[in-house]
Structures are given as C-alpha cells and as structure tokens.
Amino acid sequence: MEKKRVAVVGAGVSGLTACKHLLERGCRPAVFEADKLLGGVWARAPDCTSLQSERPMYQFSDFPWPESVTEVFPDRRQVADYLDAYARHFGVLDCVRFGRRVVGMEYVGVGEEEVVEWEEWAGCGEAFGSGEGEWRLTVADAEDNMETHVADFVVLCIGRFSGVPNIPTFPQGKGPEAFDGQVIHTMDYAKMGTKKANEMVKGKRVTVIGYLKSALDVAAECADVNGTEYPCTMVVRTKHWIIPSYYAWGFPISNLYLNRFSEFLIHKPGEGFLLCLLATILTPLRWLFSKFAESYYSIPMKKHDMVPEHSFFEALATCLIAITPKDHYKRLDEGSIVLKKSKTFSFCKEGVVVEGESSPIKSDIVIFGTGFKGDQKITNMFTSEYFQSIAVGPISSTVPLYRECIHPKIPQLAVLGYSESLANLYTAEIRGKWLAHLIDGGFRLPSVKAMQGDILEWEKFMKRYSRVYFRRSCIGLLHIWYNDQLCQDMGCNPRRKNSILAELFEVYGPRDYVNLHPK
Numbered sequence: 001m002e003k004k005r006v007a008v009v010g011a012g013v014s015g016l017t018a019c020k021h022l023l024e025r026g027c028r029p030a031v032f033e034a035d036k037l038l039g040g041v042w043a044r045a046p047d048c049t050s051l052q053s054e055r056p057m058y059q060f061s062d063f064p065w066p067e068s069v070t071e072v073f074p075d076r077r078q079v080a081d082y083l084d085a086y087a088r089h090f091g092v093l094d095c096v097r098f099g100r101r102v103v104g105m106e107y108v109g110v111g112e113e114e115v116v117e118w119e120e121w122a123g124c125g126e127a128f129g130s131g132e133g134e135w136r137l138t139v140a141d142a143e144d145n146m147e148t149h150v151a152d153f154v155v156l157c158i159g160r161f162s163g164v165p166n167i168p169t170f171p172q173g174k175g176p177e178a179f180d181g182q183v184i185h186t187m188d189y190a191k192m193g194t195k196k197a198n199e200m201v202k203g204k205r206v207t208v209i210g211y212l213k214s215a216l217d218v219a220a221e222c223a224d225v226n227g228t229e230y231p232c233t234m235v236v237r238t239k240h241w242i243i244p245s246y247y248a249w250g251f252p253i254s255n256l257y258l259n260r261f262s263e264f265l266i267h268k269p270g271e272g273f274l275l276c277l278l279a280t281i282l283t284p285l286r287w288l289f290s291k292f293a294e295s296y297y298s299i300p301m302k303k304h305d306m307v308p309e310h311s312f313f314e315a316l317a318t319c320l321i322a323i324t325p326k327d328h329y330k331r332l333d334e335g336s337i338v339l340k341k342s343k344t345f346s347f348c349k350e351g352v353v354v355e356g357e358s359s360p361i362k363s364d365i366v367i368f369g370t371g372f373k374g375d376q377k378i379t380n381m382f383t384s385e386y387f388q389s390i391a392v393g394p395i396s397s398t399v400p401l402y403r404e405c406i407h408p409k410i411p412q413l414a415v416l417g418y419s420e421s422l423a424n425l426y427t428a429e430i431r432g433k434w435l436a437h438l439i440d441g442g443f444r445l446p447s448v449k450a451m452q453g454d455i456l457e458w459e460k461f462m463k464r465y466s467r468v469y470f471r472r473s474c475i476g477l478l479h480i481w482y483n484d485q486l487c488q489d490m491g492c493n494p495r496r497k498n499s500i501l502a503e504l505f506e507v508y509g510p511r512d513y514v515n516l517h518p519k
C-alpha cells in the first residue's frame with residue numbers, strides 16, 4: 001500500500017481526516033489544496049460565524065478540543081485553529097501542497113467502454129482495480145502553471161459549501177444587470193475578510209437574499225456595522241427553523257433525535273419487517289417530539305411571522321437547520337434587520353422588487369446568501385464526458401454514492417464531504433477511517449448492481465423524509481444506522497455503549513468511536 005499513489009483533493013475537514021487515516025496505514029498521500037490556508041470553509045467564513053453543531057459533536061474522536069475552548073459553539077477562528085492543530089499533530093500538514101488547484105482529472109489505462117461494462121467496481125471491487133487504470137490530475141499553481149500528477153486513487157474532498165455559488169436566474173432585464181448598485185455572493189464577502197467587508201457595507205443600504213447560515217451571519221455583521229440607521233434587509237423565500245440552542249423547554253433535543261431509540265421512529269434503508277413495523281407504530285411519537293420542539297422554538301418566530309411551514313423533524317432530516325447568530329431576534333426587534341417575505345424577487349435600477357410591495361427595497365449592495373452548487377463542483381472535476389454525465393446523477397435522484405462515498409461506476413475514486421450530517425466533522429472522520437481501510441485492502445466493495453440497489457434504498461429514505469430537499473443527502477437522523485454499516489464493513493462492533501439502556505437512549509457521538517480500530 002505504501003507504494004500506491006493516493007491523491008487527496010482539498011484540505012478542509014474531509015481532506016485532513018482522510019489524509020490522517022491514510023498516514024496511519026502507511027500511505028503518504030499528496031494533498032492538493034487550492035487555497036493558501038488549511039481548513040476549507042473555516043479558513044474563509046466571516047468572523048462572526050460560529051459552529052452550528054455543539055462542540056462535543058464536532059470533534060475528532062482521538063483529538064479533543066483544547067481545554068481553553070469552552071464555548072458550546074466555538075467561532076470560526078477557534079475551529080480553524082483546532083483543525084490546524086489536528087493537521088500538525090498527525091503530520092497531515094507535511095502532506096499538503098498549498099496553492100495547488102486540481103483543474104481536471106482523467107482516468108487512463110483502461111478504455112471507457114470497458115469501464116462502462118464493469119460489473120464489479122473498478123473491475124474487481126478493490127481500491128486499486130486491476131492496477132491498469134490510474135488518474136491523471138491536472139494541477140494549477142497560483143500563477144496558472146500546469147503540471148500533471150498521477151494517482152492510483154483519488155479522494156475528492158472539495159467541499160459542498162464553497163467554490164461554485166448558486167445564483168438564481170432571472171428573466172431578461174430583471175436580473176443584477178438591471179441594478180445600479182453592487183451585487184456579490186456571501187462567498188465574496190467572506191473572502192474579503194471582516195475589516196474590508198465591514199468598510200464596504202458601512203453606511204450602505206444592504207439587502208441580503210436568503211435566510212440560512214451564511215445569509216444570517218452576513219446580515220448580522222451588516223446590522224452591527226450600520227445599526228438601525230441603515231437597516232439590513234433580508235429577503236426570505238422559505239422560513240426555516242433558526243433556533244438559539246439545542247435545548248427546548250430546558251430539555252436537550254439531541255436526546256430526542258440522536259440516539260438509537262430515536263432511529264427506531266424512522267423507516268430505514270433496507271430495514272426488515274420488524275423495524276418497519278416499529279417505525280410505523282412509533283410514528284405518532286416522532287410527531288410528538290417534533291411538536292414539542294416546535295412549541296418552544298416557534299415562540300420568538302411568531303412575533304415576526306417566521307414560523308416555518310414544514311416540521312422541525314423535516315428540518316433535521318434535511319440538515320436545514322441553523323443556530324441563530326447571537327442577538328438575532330434582538331436585531332429584528334430593534335429594526336437593524338428587516339425581513340421581507342417573498343417567494344420571488346427581481347432587480348430594478350434602485351434595488352430589489354419583492355412580491356406585494358409597490359416600491360422596491362432601495363439598496364446599494366445586494367448580497368446573495370443563496371448557497372452553492374456543490375454537485376456541479378464534482379462534475380467539473382472530470383474531463384471525460386461520460387464521468388461528467390454520471391457523477392452526480394440526474395436531479396430527480398440523489399447524488400449516487402455508495403456509503404455516501406463511492407460512485408459505483410467511477411473507479412479508484414471516492415467523494416468525501418458531499419453527503420451531510422448534523423455534525424459533519426464526526427461523519428467525515430468515520431468515513432475517512434472506512435475509506436483508509438478500503439484502500440488498505442481491508443474489504444472489497446460489493447458488485448456495482450448491489451451498490452446501486454443500496455443507493456436506491458437510501459434515496460427512498462431521503463425522498464420520504466426530505467421531500468424536495470432529498471438531494472441534500474443528509475444522513476443526520478440516521479447517523480447511527482449509517483455508522484453501523486461502516487463499522488460492519490470494517491469488521492468492527494457497531495454497538496459502542498456499555499449497556500442496553502445506554503445503547504438505546506444515550507446520544508451517539510464521536511467519542512463512542514475512539515477505540516474503533518479496524519484490523
């Protein structure tokens with residue numbers, strides 16, 4: 001294995017943990033990182049951005065947060081420092097080639113017709129296939145000089161919430177071109193750095209489009225800079241469960257959603273008759289849990305007519321939940337943030353036109369907090385039209401990744417970090433471990449057909465509970481069920497607790513997997 005050439009693309013959470021586990025297996029991967037900094041989204045988020053997951057859930061099993069960090073939701077600098085310390089501690093930093101963007105990848109050595117026909121992944125179900133195929137990566141440096149790098153296996157860790165912004169489309173003459181002011185994306189705002197960004201918005205009428213994490217953070221910063229004199233307007237298409245903490249009526253809601261018992265309340269991919277029956281019988285309890293949380297979290301929302309139309313449970317199932325920036329509702333009450341609810345919007349010379357208002361929202365700057373096109377980013381990596389056409393599947397299906405990592409028809413390659421959970425670092429780590437075991441020859445993948453069948457089962461699950469958001473590939477509410485499968489593949493005991501009661505009712509988190517050592 002040490003002679004095999006493994007390339008990791010990206011040095012965010014996923015790339016770092018993938019590299020760490022490969023190093024443990026005696027493989028020294030080359031990690032290509034486009035940025036000059038390590039940490040992915042945490043290197044560039046606005047300063048006011050904090051974790052959304054509670055710290056104990058967003059930690060590597062074998063690398064606890066330093067004692068100096070006591071916040072439940074550490075800020076983005078603390079997260080970046082933590083990742084930096086992890087990379088140094090495990091020797092990952094030495095493998096990272098900063099300022100190296102992979103601009104294209106080509107699979108060579110085996111003809112495409114043969115690859116299409118393979119019934120076993122990579123021809124034989126093993127990480128390096130028959131040994132004939134390899135990946136050629138075209139890598140650009142900061143001056144756009146290109147070099148070719150050859151790898152026997154590629155781990156794509158390019159992230160989902162950066163790179164390719166999701167900008168809505170508009171009819172001719174109704175888009176940003178009609179507007180006299182400045183239009184940027186939250187990504188551009190974050191890249192500027194806090195000082196410059198604050199200078200840019202100072203004394204300006206800012207309109208932020210969107211009502212999820214990045215939009216909320218940017219709006220909070222603008223409101224803090226301009227106060228009520230120049231309120232920041234947020235255009236909200238969909239109301240979301242934006243909550244202050246994971247406690248409802250003083251009760252930790254993780255106890256309702258992140259233990260084995262809570263997973264009995266949900267229909268699972270590939271479940272047998274008994275589990276199916278149990279999930280059906282327990283459905284009212286799931287409804288009750290959701291209502292319990294909603295009854296608490298909706299209190300401040302009601303005042304601003306911001307109670308979502310979908311249930312709290314659905315928000316968790318889709319990973320579409322956010323922690324409010326500190327004092328969010330205070331800013332709404334004092335008027336430094338103004339909300340405009342509108343299903344559609346367009347631009348005019350003076351600003352943004354929303355439904356039900358005769359005059360536009362007069363603006364100097366409009367900031368799109370409308371997210372990213374993470375799937376397009378994956379497609380763009382491939383030079384082959386065939387891989388481009390299958391990489392992320394049609395929009396009517398989920399992104400087809402077995403164990404949320406392996407595309408059944410793309411050999412010698414894994415994608416880490418596309419599929420989400422409620423604590424992505426925790427999920428990235430166990431995936432990194434699983435992948436390193438596969439690459440080290442610890443197990444073989446099932447046939448292409450079997451993998452596709454499994455993907456379909458997960459797709460049914462996503463569609464059942466996530467409705468239109470199924471492509472978010474969020475496994476958050478079934479993280480234990482999912483981890484069980486990875487543990488089984490690695491030949492490890494998936495039951496990580498000391499007693500049946502703990503197994504059923506205690507929250508599962510990173511520390512439960514601290515002694516997971518696949519042989």
Ligand SMILES: Cc1cc2nc3c(=O)[nH]c(=O)nc-3n(C[C@H](O)[C@H](O)[C@H](O)COP(=O)(O)OP(=O)(O)OC[C@H]3O[C@@H](n4cnc5c(N)ncnc54)[C@H](O)[C@@H]3O)c2cc1C
Nearest residue numbers: 010012013014034040041051052053102158159417423424
């Ligand atoms: C504002 C914000 C807050 C968040 N809060 C939470 C949270 O509280 N909890 C949670 O679980 N998740 C959160 N997330 C999700 C977050 O994306 C994940 O937790 C995690 O950091 C993702 O890590 P990653 O390595 O998969 O991707 P990224 O962090 O996006 O890293 C990808 C890396 O790949 C590099 N790269 C991309 N393309 C190329 C290329 N072609 N060549 C070379 N390098 C490339 C990028 O430069 C980047 O460094 C948040 C995301 C954002 C944006």
